[in-house]
Amino acid sequence: MSLGAKFKDKTQVVKGRIKEGFGRASGNRRLKREGRTDRITGNLKQSGEKAKDAFKQ
16 A cells, blocks of 8 residues: 555545534534545545555565
8 A cells, every 4th residue: 555545545534534523513414424424435445455455465
C-alpha cells in the first residue's frame, strides 16, 4: 500500500467522522448519512489494500 493511498483513505475516514458528528449535532440526516458513508468507504478501502499486501508476500 503506497503512503499516498494510505493517507488518502485515512483522511476519508476522518472526514466522514467529522461530517457524521456535525450531522448528528445539527440534526441533519443527510449530512450524517454522508459522513457514515465516507467513513465506511475509507475503512473498506484500507481493508482491501491490506488484503492485497498480504497476498503479495
